[in-house]
Amino acid sequence: NAGVTQTPKFQVLKTGQSMTLQCAQDMNHEYMSWYRQDPGMGLRLIHYSVGAGITDQGEVPNGYNVSRSTTEDFPLRLLSAAPSQTSVYFCASRPRDRVRNSPLHFGNGTRLTVT
Amino acid sequence: AQSVTQPDIHITVSEGASLELRCNYSYGATPYLFWYVQSPGQGLQLLLKYFSGDTLVQGIKGFEAEFKRSQSSFNLRKPSVHWSDAAEYFCAVGARGSGTYKYIFGTGTRLKVLA
Numbered sequence: 588n589a590g591v592t593q594t595p596k597f598q599v600l601k602t603g604q605s606m607t608l609q610c611a612q613d614m615n616h617e618y619m620s621w622y623r624q625d626p627g628m629g630l631r632l633i634h635y636s637v638g639a640g641i642t643d644q645g646e647v648p649n650g651y652n653v654s655r656s657t658t659e660d661f662p663l664r665l666l667s668a669a670p671s672q673t674s675v676y677f678c679a680s681r682p683r684d685r686v687r688n689s690p691l692h693f694g695n696g697t698r699l700t701v702t
Numbered sequence: 703a704q705s706v707t708q709p710d711i712h713i714t715v716s717e718g719a720s721l722e723l724r725c726n727y728s729y730g731a732t733p734y735l736f737w738y739v740q741s742p743g744q745g746l747q748l749l750l751k752y753f754s755g756d757t758l759v760q761g762i763k764g765f766e767a768e769f770k771r772s773q774s775s776f777n778l779r780k781p782s783v784h785w786s787d788a789a790e791y792f793c794a795v796g797a798r799g800s801g802t803y804k805y806i807f808g809t810g811t812r813l814k815v816l817a
Contacts, residue, residue, distance in 0.1 A: 591745075618802065620805075622807075627711070627809060628809060629706075629708075629792065629807045629808055629809040629810050630746075630792065630807040631807075632804060632805075632806075635802070635804070637802050645804070677745060677746070679746075679805075690736055690748045690751055691736075691746075691748075691794075691805055692748075693738075693745035693746040693747075694745050695743075695744055695745045696743075696744075696745055
């Protein structure tokens, strides 16, 4: 059971380049989300999804796109990278809301540097 | 608005000493509360969670937390710290948002353990 798998682990981009951060989970979780972690700011929610075909914005969505075509995958796209997007990105999933008190399961993160 | 405050950015304790990490939350209803630990280069691992019932919650690795509604607090404790406990600790609250529960994280407390 792999849990939540994120690829790549590290990435360096130049300003203006695009890329996709991959996230896959094998726990049949309906809820998936992306966070960014910056020093002194904790984890901030970028986008989330409550099921295939359904996505919504978190608190810092600008500059990022997501889609959810399957239950397992939730990729995060940077269309035109900016230095302000240098961060560590975490994907997290959990069962649907009916499973009360269900915690988030996290991937190991992707460290992104934009020069 | 929902929020989580961890007032201590850094804490240093000696190995074998007791530990208390503070967490205060702001949420109108009964909260879901969580503590996570993050080792360097890793994702977040759940230590313990609270939803209802006994206000003293036991977790993994010998940690416990106490929910105090009157103080809006959910402090994490450990009677005797081990060197391997050095990590960053995050408190989080699960808050009902538009259509689903969202998880709001504090800014984290970095624990250093002296030999």
